[in-house]
Amino acid sequence: MVSEASGSPVLAFEDVHLSFGAVKAVNGVSFTVNEDELFAVIGPNGAGKTSIFNVLSGVYRPQQGRVVLEGRDLLGMRPPAIARLGVARTFQNIELFANLTVVDNLMLGRHQHLRYGTLAALLWVGRARGQEVEHRRRVEEIVEFLELEQWRKMPVGLLPYGVQKRVELGRALAMEPRLLLLDEPVAGMNLEETEDMARYILDIRDELRIPMIMVEHDMGLVMDIADRVMVVDFGTPVAIGTPAEVQRNPDVIRAYLGGDPDVEAAVEAGVEAAIAAEDEGASA
Numbered sequence: 001m002v003s004e005a006s007g008s009p010v011l012a013f014e015d016v017h018l019s020f021g022a023v024k025a026v027n028g029v030s031f032t033v034n035e036d037e038l039f040a041v042i043g044p045n046g047a048g049k050t051s052i053f054n055v056l057s058g059v060y061r062p063q064q065g066r067v068v069l070e071g072r073d074l075l076g077m078r079p080p081a082i083a084r085l086g087v088a089r090t091f092q093n094i095e096l097f098a099n100l101t102v103v104d105n106l107m108l109g110r111h112q113h114l115r116y117g118t119l120a121a122l123l124w125v126g127r128a129r130g131q132e133v134e135h136r137r138r139v140e141e142i143v144e145f146l147e148l149e150q151w152r153k154m155p156v157g158l159l160p161y162g163v164q165k166r167v168e169l170g171r172a173l174a175m176e177p178r179l180l181l182l183d184e185p186v187a188g189m190n191l192e193e194t195e196d197m198a199r200y201i202l203d204i205r206d207e208l209r210i211p212m213i214m215v216e217h218d219m220g221l222v223m224d225i226a227d228r229v230m231v232v233d234f235g236t237p238v239a240i241g242t243p244a245e246v247q248r249n250p251d252v253i254r255a256y257l258g259g260d261p262d263v264e265a266a267v268e269a270g271v272e273a274a275i276a277a278e279d280e281g282a283s284a
């Protein structure tokens with residue numbers, strides 16, 4: 001099982017345990033995320049994926065474990081402090097201001113970088129003016145990067161769903177994150193929107209060099225674009241590895257298909273056949 005990222009890790013999630021009464025939402029989960037890595041977390045409904053995100057962003061405080069971002073222990077910090085350290089997040093359900101324009105929503109993402117007071121902002125003087133210009137410049141760069149130019153002055157609520165999801169991604173990028181958490185980035189999207197989003201996610205990794213953790217139910221997307229995948233089931237890690245490694249792991253297939261013995265026998269036969277075919281291909 002490959003559990004360590006190659007290169008230097010940005011994030012270390014170490015033996016985290018989180019229970020709600022008798023429910024072990026996260027049960028001894030450990031992984032690291034490398035600085036240029038797209039790391040995916042998958043698992044059946046209720047497996048603990050959202051709970052892992054909530055631990056990472058400070059919403060839930062685990063009973064045991066460590067979460068270290070670039071050498072700093074995040075446990076015990078409140079969500080705004082963790083966001084200031086550079087952990088940005090997109091949500092399953094879009095969380096934008098529907099009546100504000102694309103540019104204004106992105107400007108709100110810059111909010112934690114504002115270094116001037118309200119009075120200075122109102123008077124539009126000195127530092128406030130200089131910083132505002134800089135923030136607008138950064139926002140326009142993101143508009144261009146995510147190809148949002150044609151919608152920049154439109155209220156977000158009027159835009160197609162796929163574009164709204166892209167604006168949400170832009171708002172997270174406006175925070176200049178050190179680590180980006182993507183919670184089901186293509187949920188509810190059609191094929192074209194999904195392909196667009198996949199391209200932007202890969203560009204964020206390759207051009208902006210921002211490491212990401214993605215929770216996603218779309219297996220095709222995960223297997224296509226993730227560098228490594230962690231599978232969780234009932235809060236417990238089942239496997240960590242490359243998409244190819246994880247896909248042929250019988251424990252993973254079992255976690256998805258349940259304990260039906262007929263299904264299991266069929267799966268194991270299928271896995272063996274796949275491995276044999278691969279080996280044959282390799283030796284040919």
Ligand SMILES: Nc1ncnc2c1ncn2[C@@H]1O[C@H](COP(=O)(O)OP(=O)(O)OP(=O)(O)O)[C@@H](O)[C@H]1O
Nearest residue numbers: 020023024025043044045046047048049050051052
């Ligand atoms: N605040 C909470 N209070 C009580 N139980 C919770 C809470 N949050 C999560 N759980 C429980 O922890 C377990 C893991 O839930 P979680 O939402 O993390 O799973 P998930 O993998 O994200 O599921 P889904 O794919 O459906 O979003 C579930 O049994 C859930 O009911």
